[in-house]
Amino acid sequence: MSVKRIEEVAAEAVPDGVGVSKQVLISAEEAPNFAMRCFTIQPGGSMPLHTNLVEHEQYVLSGSANVVIGEETYTVEQGNVVFIPAGAAHTYVNNGSEPFRFLCLVPNREDKTSFISS
Structure with a gap:
């Protein structure tokens, strides 16, 4: 069991996104079933259309x-x-004036991100 402050977890840029960063709050090494991440998409930022092998459960924190x-x-x-x-194609676009932040929980199973060209 562990307790962390989200502000103390390092953020890393998401290379395929524009203005997107990710914090791994609970990793696969820390929990047997699910990983928890926090994504931040800056105003004007986006993630390209893509699919994943695993489902995503998300909660919007702000923006x-x-x-x-x-x-x-x-x-x-x-x-x-x-x-x-x-397997569902999905994308995110922050057209707002403040960062868009959300928690994303995914099962600890093999995943693959496949980008879909437009």
């Missing part, structure tokens, strides 16, 4: 963004919960 899941576009904001099924 707002347009999230595309499959064929649907959602505007999400603080307090929203987002579920992205395994």
Whole structure:
């Protein structure tokens, strides 16, 4: 068991994103079933359209963004919960004026990110 302050966890740039960083809050080495990460997308930032082998459970901490899941576009904001099924194409765009921050929990299973060219 461990307790951490999110502010004390180092953030790393997400190479395929624009203005995107990630903090690994609970890693696969720390918990047997799920990993917890915190993503921050700066104003004007985005993640390209992609799929993953594992599902994503997300909780929006602050800001707002347009999230595309499959064929649907959602505007999400603080307090929203987002579920992205395994294999669903998805993308994030922060058109707002403040950082978009969300927790993302994923199962500790093999994952592969596949980017979809437009």
